[in-house]
Amino acid sequence: MANYVEKVRQSSTMSRRGFVKAGAAATAALAVGGGLVGCAAKEKPEKKDDQPEVVTRNITDGQWVTAACWHNCGGRCLNKVLVKDGVVVRQKTDDTHEDSPDYPQQRACVRGRAQRNHVLAADRLKYPMKRKSWQPGGGENAHGDLRGKDEWERISWDQAYDYIADEVKRIVDQHGNRALFADGGEVSKFLSLYGGYIGHWGTTSRGAWTYTPGVVGISPQPDEGINDRLDMRNSDTVVMFGTNPAWSSAGNPAYHLLQIKKAGAKLVAVDPFYNDSYALVDAEWIPCRPSTDMALFLGIANAMLEMDAEKQLIDWDYLNTHTVGFDADHMPEGEDPQGNFKDYVLGTYDGTPKTPEWASNICGASPENIRYLAELVGKDNKVSILLAWASARTHNADCLPQLVMTLGAMGGHFGKSGHMCGLSCHSRSFSGGAYLVGAGKDGLPSIKNPLAGTENINDTELWNAIADGSYTYAGASTKKVPGEARDVDIKLIYHDSMNAKLQTIEGQTKGIEAHRKVDLVVTHSLFMTTNANYSDIVLPIESYWEKEGGFLQGNREALIYHSKVIDRMYECLSDEEIATEIGKRLGLDPQEVYPIDVKQRLFNQFVDAYVVNEAGEKGKLVTITADDIAEWGCEGEPQEGAIAMKELIETGIYQIPRSEGDGYGSIAYEKFVADPVANPLETASGKQEIYSKTLRDSINAIGYSKIEAIPTYIPPQEGYEATFKDFAGGVKGDYPFQLYNPHYLRRSHTVFDNVSWLRETWHNPVFLNAEDAKAKGIADGDTVLLTSPHGKCLRVASLSNRFIPGVVGLPHGAWVDMDESTGIDRAGSDNILTGQIQSGQGVSGWNTCICNIEKYNEALTPDAELPARIPAAQN
Numbered sequence: 001m002a003n004y005v006e007k008v009r010q011s012s013t014m015s016r017r018g019f020v021k022a023g024a025a026a027t028a029a030l031a032v033g034g035g036l037v038g039c040a041a042k043e044k045p046e047k048k049d050d051q052p053e054v055v056t057r058n059i060t061d062g063q064w065v066t067a068a069c070w071h072n073c074g075g076r077c078l079n080k081v082l083v084k085d086g087v088v089v090r091q092k093t094d095d096t097h098e099d100s101p102d103y104p105q106q107r108a109c110v111r112g113r114a115q116r117n118h119v120l121a122a123d124r125l126k127y128p129m130k131r132k133s134w135q136p137g138g139g140e141n142a143h144g145d146l147r148g149k150d151e152w153e154r155i156s157w158d159q160a161y162d163y164i165a166d167e168v169k170r171i172v173d174q175h176g177n178r179a180l181f182a183d184g185g186e187v188s189k190f191l192s193l194y195g196g197y198i199g200h201w202g203t204t205s206r207g208a209w210t211y212t213p214g215v216v217g218i219s220p221q222p223d224e225g226i227n228d229r230l231d232m233r234n235s236d237t238v239v240m241f242g243t244n245p246a247w248s249s250a251g252n253p254a255y256h257l258l259q260i261k262k263a264g265a266k267l268v269a270v271d272p273f274y275n276d277s278y279a280l281v282d283a284e285w286i287p288c289r290p291s292t293d294m295a296l297f298l299g300i301a302n303a304m305l306e307m308d309a310e311k312q313l314i315d316w317d318y319l320n321t322h323t324v325g326f327d328a329d330h331m332p333e334g335e336d337p338q339g340n341f342k343d344y345v346l347g348t349y350d351g352t353p354k355t356p357e358w359a360s361n362i363c364g365a366s367p368e369n370i371r372y373l374a375e376l377v378g379k380d381n382k383v384s385i386l387l388a389w390a391s392a393r394t395h396n397a398d399c400l401p402q403l404v405m406t407l408g409a410m411g412g413h414f415g416k417s418g419h420m421c422g423l424s425c426h427s428r429s430f431s432g433g434a435y436l437v438g439a440g441k442d443g444l445p446s447i448k449n450p451l452a453g454t455e456n457i458n459d460t461e462l463w464n465a466i467a468d469g470s471y472t473y474a475g476a477s478t479k480k481v482p483g484e485a486r487d488v489d490i491k492l493i494y495h496d497s498m499n500a501k502l503q504t505i506e507g508q509t510k511g512i513e514a515h516r517k518v519d520l521v522v523t524h525s526l527f528m529t530t531n532a533n534y535s536d537i538v539l540p541i542e543s544y545w546e547k548e549g550g551f552l553q554g555n556r557e558a559l560i561y562h563s564k565v566i567d568r569m570y571e572c573l574s575d576e577e578i579a580t581e582i583g584k585r586l587g588l589d590p591q592e593v594y595p596i597d598v599k600q601r602l603f604n605q606f607v608d609a610y611v612v613n614e615a616g617e618k619g620k621l622v623t624i625t626a627d628d629i630a631e632w633g634c635e636g637e638p639q640e641g642a643i644a645m646k647e648l649i650e651t652g653i654y655q656i657p658r659s660e661g662d663g664y665g666s667i668a669y670e671k672f673v674a675d676p677v678a679n680p681l682e683t684a685s686g687k688q689e690i691y692s693k694t695l696r697d698s699i700n701a702i703g704y705s706k707i708e709a710i711p712t713y714i715p716p717q718e719g720y721e722a723t724f725k726d727f728a729g730g731v732k733g734d735y736p737f738q739l740y741n742p743h744y745l746r747r748s749h750t751v752f753d754n755v756s757w758l759r760e761t762w763h764n765p766v767f768l769n770a771e772d773a774k775a776k777g778i779a780d781g782d783t784v785l786l787t788s789p790h791g792k793c794l795r796v797a798s799l800s801n802r803f804i805p806g807v808v809g810l811p812h813g814a815w816v817d818m819d820e821s822t823g824i825d826r827a828g829s830d831n832i833l834t835g836q837i838q839s840g841q842g843v844s845g846w847n848t849c850i851c852n853i854e855k856y857n858e859a860l861t862p863d864a865e866l867p868a869r870i871p872a873a874q875n
Helices: 004-012 016-034 115-119 157-175 186-193 204-209 212-216 253-262 276-280 293-311 316-322 341-346 356-363 367-376 400-410 459-468 508-515 575-585 598-607 626-632 645-651 670-674 693-702 756-761 770-776
Strands: 063-067 079-084 087-093 129-131 152-154 180-182 199-201 237-241 266-271 284-287 383-387 420-423 456-458 470-475 480-487 492-495 520-525 537-540 549-552 558-563 610-612 618-620 653-655 724-726 737-740 766-768 783-787 792-799 807-809 850-855
Touching: 087 115, 115 756, 129 157, 157 180, 157 492, 157 520, 157 537, 157 575, 180 186, 180 199, 186 492, 186 575, 199 459, 204 212, 204 400, 212 400, 212 693, 237 367, 253 266, 253 276, 266 276, 266 367, 284 367, 293 341, 293 356, 293 367, 293 400, 316 400, 316 670, 356 367, 383 400, 400 420, 456 459, 456 470, 459 470, 459 508, 480 693, 549 598, 558 645, 645 653, 766 770, 766 783, 770 792, 770 850
Parallel strands: 180 492, 199 456, 237 266, 237 383, 266 284, 383 420, 492 520, 520 537, 737 807, 766 792
Antiparallel strands: 063 079, 063 558, 079 087, 129 152, 129 537, 470 480, 549 558, 558 653, 610 618, 737 850, 766 807, 783 792, 783 850
16 A cells, blocks of 8 residues: 555545544544543534534444554553554554453553554655765765755655665775674665674663673573562562653553552662652652762662671671672682772771762762661561662763672572562563563574674764774673774764664764764664654655564563554555665675565464463464464464464464462572572672672773772762862862753653654653752743753753752653754754763763753744654655
């Protein structure tokens, strides 16, 4: 189907103008009648003389189809759409079984329920486009300085393929494959066959939880690091550091948190922001500054040592048998005994005890609250110590997971029911344990990039490398090598995967400069995203609603199968089809990349899908009959499983019912804690390494910054101390505020930022403390200018005492809208204010950001009233 809107018009037998009017009326009716799910009006409203005639359609008949909600919030909830005559007329969420705390429905959040307004938006890209001033040949022909400013012209697919392939050939002939940069998607596979390309690596959402955990002995992923959600109800106390699933991973996680509250647990939140998740469960709030968790945790450790003689807070047996490096008597062989953790915390050799008072001066939590936390995490309390990734998205936080592990070990909170210490975020918020159900693999071969093992640029210097021509080669995210300075001259930027790089990698101002330097930028996209806006060629792709089908998974207990919802819109193609055509023009054989067709690949995932029984044994999930194989026209053999193939497709979900005491529970580290000799960890010692020579040596060899073998406090480059001109004297500097970027219900990272329903509901202000605002002469609703060492942006102020003084909250993910005359971003893009800064293992330090905030004497048009980004070439 070439045009979805035309299909709607035909189904309704109304004009385009009439459709727009009817759509507006229907949207209003849905909002009044039940939010984004909506229902038909029961009574026809009285028509006023000045109202247009509205043509209505039946929106209760049709076929309910499971639709993908594929965005990276961690939820992966069940979304259903009602399709009638090829048109999506309604949405709903999971109603496949009765809801209960043990066996919850996989309910979608407001973002998922607005998916219809996303996929079917008026600003969907329809046709391939080229920037008018761009011409092939490189150099001055590219007119790179006009990226983000130029007009667009429509081109054919053949023209697009030829432009791209010819430029790839020219660039490789003139500069070699090291001049190609790509994200790692489908076109990247053909670039690999063509000699390779330079890729990138980074810590992304996980921050310091990317590399550190596996080296020191705490789980790098939340599914392995905390107990199952039903066991969390056995905790007497839950201490949460920087978590907010109600916004970041909406769906079931906040519901699981509520069950912990109902089970009687005491809930404590340590955070710069008393967010909606904490408010839901009336959690006790201990305010703490962003990026200061290392100081806070060291203060807690000191307080535990200080009070242990009186209150017996420390599990010395666990420390002595399951860890190395806590004190001088348990150091690794050959290491200086004075380098132990206990003596560092007590200040035995450096003369600085890491007391609660010392920590309070940095983190802002009172000494009394720090001692209170030390008592809460003592060994005799059944406590869950839970963190999200946010606190580790900070420069010089490389030892933070190691320090979290140390606190858990001091209290003995591993391997026991009701006790846990680790990550609770994304798809595993308040729900740990290995997957109980999952899809099989599609059967495609892996295409190796010849340059992958020798050329990779860390995200924290990616834009610097492209703009300035040099970078440090250090391996990859979890495969470190000693740092080596290299020159580089990138001529092509190809965004064919993770279509948000210019938006989500820190240092966006430098990123725009980098995009304006190269010979060619290509982007595959659904919309005119930031990547697309600064490109030369933009290619419209299909959404998941237009694909054949697929599997999605969030939590460990449910697997979702989504079906094709609508025919492909306009001239949109799949990434694979685009890659195939470019590959052909490069003289490559697409069969090397895609030896199996799309349908067979999907069928293979049914064949090898698995489910785990209560005994922990894996079995086939899907029953496939000879008739199924014939109907699909695929190769395969009949098999018996837990659910029929047609039933899984029709219901769209397989979920394992849970109940207290079932065989699906999970206690993290249980075998290791029971017998550390028989069940060693994958560390150098087999134990949890409070002293890790491997971590120290591997990170220091990179050369970004230095750490010790034990967790120590290193001030972040743009952390709290950097807000002062004179920290010791208490004199603030040019950037007196800390800025951090909470995830926000309007978006999933950057996705959904153009959805009108969500724009109307979530205005994307900047949050600041009411007392700070008063001191700056800022009132609620004022336009304000945020300035950092790296960029400037505008937002409307929202005053709240839920944010602590000195902290500004700018929601993550707004698509940059640069005013070229002033250099100010009008959209409030958080990464305009961050910089390309290197430290440790190459952590992306988004929450390490400083800024100033001032009243700006210009009204800012509400986002919901801004026109959609639709280039004239798309009309």
